[in-house]
């Protein structure tokens with residue numbers, strides 16, 4: 001719990017720092033883009049070579065602005081507002097976005113186990129996490145492949161604990177995202193939750209996707225597990241705490257509890 005607290009304090013401080021820098025950068029970039037725009041419009045007959053340099057600079061400044069927008073979105077993360085969430089339904093609601101994110105070369109399959117419990121999570125942050133995982137899966141499959149999203153009930157006990165990540169025994173809703181992409185070496189795998197760790201070219205990766213996923217799941221009281229093999233693909237599994245709202249407990253469970261209570 002202390003490690004989780006430290007991680008969340010670290011993320012909060014980082015969020016504030018990032019937000020401040022991103023905000024200032026954004027303003028400066030707006031000036032640069034605006035001035036270059038002005039130049040192009042005022043001197044349409046300038047040396048074509050010169051114009052190419054200017055529009056190249058403008059393009060780079062636009063990419064930088066897109067990056068700072070992502071950093072701003074990261075630093076503005078809302079506090080969690082957990083409620084009983086139908087994970088299968090959320091994923092179905094995302095299907096258009098996921099389809100567009102993946103493009104034509106990647107097929108997508110979703111499996112939902114029957115009798116799926118509801119999870120006690122912030123629905124919109126859960127959706128952000130699924131989108132982040134999907135973007136990573138797409139980037140890992142430049143030649144195309146398959147994305148599988150599975151949801152199932154899961155009962156965890158201490159035997160599921162991984163090094164450094166204590167598992168609280170109990171009922172969880174498991175959501176896993178599996179790709180048939182490049183996979184990761186153990187060295188990369190050990191760093192992926194670090195904020196700003198990325199292997200992607202500048203402007204393409206921020207290194208914040210899996211930090212968001214990890215932060216969200218940990219703050220929700222859940223667990224993340226990763227498995228990956230170079231050349232075969234990656235599975236990221238989220239274990240989200242089951243919602244314990246009375247209406248979410250199946251009738252049979254409720255009767256047993258009532259009898260215990262006597």
Ligand code: ADP
Pocket residue numbers: 132136137140179181182183184188192197198199200204205206207208209210211234
């Ligand atoms: P970003 O995607 O911006 O790089 P992330 O935190 O989401 O930031 O991911 C960090 C790094 O983890 C990526 O740069 C990549 O090297 C690796 N990674 C994440 N997901 C996958 C995946 N599904 N397959 C292969 N590598 C991955």
